[in-house]
Amino acid sequence: MGTRGMGMRSMRAVQSCAMAWIGACVMSFGLLLAGEQAGQAREAAAQKRSAAQDSATEATLSETLNANTVSIVTGTPGGTYFRTGADLAFVLDDGDKLRILPILGRGAGANAYDLRFLKGVDLGFVRTDTLDQLRQDKRLKEIEKRIHYVAKLFNDELHVIAPKEISAISDLAGKRVSFDVKGSGTDYSGRAMFRELGLAVEAVNVDQPTALEMLRRGELEAVVSVAARPVGIIAGFEPAGRFHLVTVPYSDRIGEAYVPATLTGADYPKLVDGSKPVETLAVGTILGVYNHPKSSERYRKLERFTTAFFDRFERFLAPQHHPKWREVNLAASVPGWTRFQPAQDWLDSHREDTPSQTEVERFLSEQPQGAAADKEEVYQAYLRWRRAQRPEYGMVRR
Missing domain, CATH: 3.40.190.10 (Periplasmic binding protein-like II)
Structure with a gap:
């Protein structure tokens, strides 16, 4: 075989290797790109889920506070x-x-x-x-x-x-x-x-x-x-x-x-x-x-x-x-x-249980002569007096 024939075969071999390498690179890049896109999609989905969860949490908090x-x-x-x-x-x-x-x-x-x-x-x-x-x-x-x-x-x-x-x-x-x-x-x-x-x-x-x-x-x-x-x-x-x-x-x-x-x-x-x-x-x-x-x-x-x-x-x-x-x-x-x-x-x-007539008469008998006759003042005085008589007494039952 002549020198020229051998050179042509070598060139075709180099071209074949180059094409194979380029193809491999393209395939790798495609895989990387696909992986990146898939990752981005997963990240976007996760962000959507997080946003939805945050929104639900905010809505719950707002509802609770109000x-x-x-x-x-x-x-x-x-x-x-x-x-x-x-x-x-x-x-x-x-x-x-x-x-x-x-x-x-x-x-x-x-x-x-x-x-x-x-x-x-x-x-x-x-x-x-x-x-x-x-x-x-x-x-x-x-x-x-x-x-x-x-x-x-x-x-x-x-x-x-x-x-x-x-x-x-x-x-x-x-x-x-x-x-x-x-x-x-x-x-x-x-x-x-x-x-x-x-x-x-x-x-x-x-x-x-x-x-x-x-x-x-x-x-x-x-x-x-x-x-x-x-x-x-x-x-x-x-x-x-x-x-x-x-x-x-x-x-x-x-x-x-x-x-x-x-x-x-x-x-x-x-x-x-x-x-x-x-x-x-x-x-x-x-x-x-x-x-x-x-x-x-x-x-x-x-x-x-x-x-x-x-x-x-x-x-x-x-x-x-x-x-x-x-x-x-x-x-x-x-x-x-x-x-x-x-x-x-x-x-x-x-x-509260209704006070007995005896209890009311006793309270009135203990009041000083000429004491204020205003209804509210009398009532407040009665409450103070009754609490002193019965420490457990309150304005209403607890």
């Missing part, structure tokens, strides 16, 4: 409603079972509208005269069916700070008087109390710190506050011998939403002579609730809240909580209002 959280609209920072709302959140917190979410509010007057119309509000601190306020709003229909109450809580007292020259509440007729900011509890209840007294004044709306400074400068004749005593800003007010708390006598012509009350030197040592308590009026604060349909989840969680509130009520009486809790009579009814059915059911199933 199912066990109730919100309550309270009041301005530092006020009684704000503090008692914080007490509710602390005492009734039960992990994932129940959580209370307090919301800052503008006072009882605005709270009523928040409770009626804001979708995220379940409960709110309102007052015994709130329904009268809402009935005057022609835009509202069947408000009595929308807002019920869990319990009457404590009283908010009427405070009237004025120069000492104002010796009687009637002296304010026609004078400039501040009723806090528009929409506040003082704005409605304070004006309503003045109307009940038959007293017409030039009413203005100014925030309390500003109003007290205006009072000092003679730009106002009086500042009104309707709030649970002691009110911090009033207790801290320096009268400089010029101002005092004006007496507001109770009369039979005043509506049933209002009751007699007193302000003492212990509450306001700078404004009240310690030996002469100041007579005034008070309006009850109640724990209002939106009456959702019984078949709804929101109704059921409010039912759980109500049970927890009554079952754990004695915890609110601890010293670290607001002293106003100690004035609460859980069984007290509110004329003109409908009690939330789960609350009524709880009370019906925990009724």
Whole structure:
């Protein structure tokens, strides 16, 4: 064979080897590519499964949190409603079972509208005269069916700070008087109390710190506050011998939403002579609730809240909580209002045994002559006396 023939065979052999190598490389690359694509597909599938699991976990968490959280609209920072709302959140917190979410509010007057119309509000601190306020709003229909109450809580007292020259509440007729900011509890209840007294004044709306400074400068004749005593800003007010708390006598012509009350030197040592308590009026604060349909989840969680509130009520009486809790009579009814059915059911199933006539007569015989005849004061005195006689006695059976 010639040299040329051998060269051709060698070239074909090289080409064959090259083609085989290239084919092998292509096949390997294809396998690698297929493997990579398969891996990517598996990774994508895993990511989808993980995303689905995460979505399910988030949905479950969202459902759990919403199912066990109730919100309550309270009041301005530092006020009684704000503090008692914080007490509710602390005492009734039960992990994932129940959580209370307090919301800052503008006072009882605005709270009523928040409770009626804001979708995220379940409960709110309102007052015994709130329904009268809402009935005057022609835009509202069947408000009595929308807002019920869990319990009457404590009283908010009427405070009237004025120069000492104002010796009687009637002296304010026609004078400039501040009723806090528009929409506040003082704005409605304070004006309503003045109307009940038959007293017409030039009413203005100014925030309390500003109003007290205006009072000092003679730009106002009086500042009104309707709030649970002691009110911090009033207790801290320096009268400089010029101002005092004006007496507001109770009369039979005043509506049933209002009751007699007193302000003492212990509450306001700078404004009240310690030996002469100041007579005034008070309006009850109640724990209002939106009456959702019984078949709804929101109704059921409010039912759980109500049970927890009554079952754990004695915890609110601890010293670290607001002293106003100690004035609460859980069984007290509110004329003109409908009690939330789960609350009524709880009370019906925990009724204390009726006191005997002998026991009542013994209590009355031990009271000092001339003791206050106000029904609520007598009832509270009776509760204290009975607890002392029977330590196991509570406001209701536990």
